[in-house]
Amino acid sequence: xxxxxxxxxxxxxxxxxxxxxxxxxxxxxxxxxxxxxxxxxxxxxxxxxxxxxxxxxxxxxxxxxxxxxxxxxxxxxxxxxxxxxxxxxxxxxxxxxxxxxxxxxxxxxxxxxxxxxxxxxxxxxxxxxxxxxxxxxxxxxxxxxxxxxxxxxxxxxxxxxxxxxxxxxxxxxxxxxxxxxxxxxxxxxxxxx
Numbered sequence: 001x002x003x004x005x006x007x008x009x010x011x012x013x014x015x016x017x018x019x020x021x022x023x024x025x026x027x028x029x030x031x032x033x034x035x036x037x038x039x040x041x042x043x044x045x046x047x048x049x050x051x052x053x054x055x056x057x058x059x060x061x062x063x064x065x066x067x068x069x070x071x072x073x074x075x076x077x078x079x080x081x082x083x084x085x086x087x088x089x090x091x092x093x094x095x096x097x098x099x100x101x102x103x104x105x106x107x108x109x110x111x112x113x114x115x116x117x118x119x120x121x122x123x124x125x126x127x128x129x130x131x132x133x134x135x136x137x138x139x140x141x142x143x144x145x146x147x148x149x150x151x152x153x154x155x156x157x158x159x160x161x162x163x164x165x166x167x168x169x170x171x172x173x174x175x176x177x178x179x180x181x182x183x184x185x186x187x188x189x190x191x192x193x
Contacts, residue, residue: 075111076190082107086188088146089181092127095141097149105146108188109153112160119191122146122162125169127180132166139164146186 075081088101097105112118124139124146143162151157172179 076193083111088142088186088188090142090184090186092180092184093130093138095138095145097145102149105149106153109150109155112150112155113153116156116159118159120150120160121189121191122160123169123187123189124162124164124166125171125183125185125187126167127183128167128170128175129180130167135166136164139166142184142186146188 073081075083078084082104085104088097088105090096090098108120112120122143124141124143126135126139126142128135130138140162143164147157147160147162150160167183170179170183171185172182
């Protein structure tokens with residue numbers, strides 16, 4: 001309870017116990033006190049201040065800090081922004097977008113939604129296992145799965161193109177599970193990059 005509320009509660013309890021003229025007097029005193037407190041102003045002194053300091057120089061004005069607007073970073077390239085992350089990774093022989101990448105896909109969809117002129121290319125990739133034809137089809141399914149997730153999050157289909165690169169553009173050149181996992185992905189490329 002605030003200070004004013006406490007004072008009002010105490011005053012009302014006090015006033016209930018008063019009778020007739022006593023109550024009128026108390027109310028009048030409180031009213032006058034309230035009006036006086038609200039109306040009083042502090043008077044500024046018109047007298048000039050005399051400098052009696054010995055051997056001091058007048059202070060110079062401190063340099064003013066300029067407040068220039070910091071250059072806004074492009075959210076697509078700002079390393080602290082989720083939009084700078086551009087790959088969605090998949091399990092072996094799968095085109096299901098994992099839960100851990102749904103916020104990334106949603107963030108890119110949100111960017112597309114708020115930037116209607118932006119266009120994105122989704123490049124589906126696979127590891128080297130499987131035939132060329134199978135990997136091209138799987139890469140396309142992965143790119144289409146990310147495209148579908150983006151449209152569900154509000155991006156327009158006209159802003160998104162999906163293609164498959166199959167196994168033709170590996171990120172890692174090894175022939176082990178770690179390299180294959182790095183290559184099972186969809187890369188998100190914005191127009192003009």
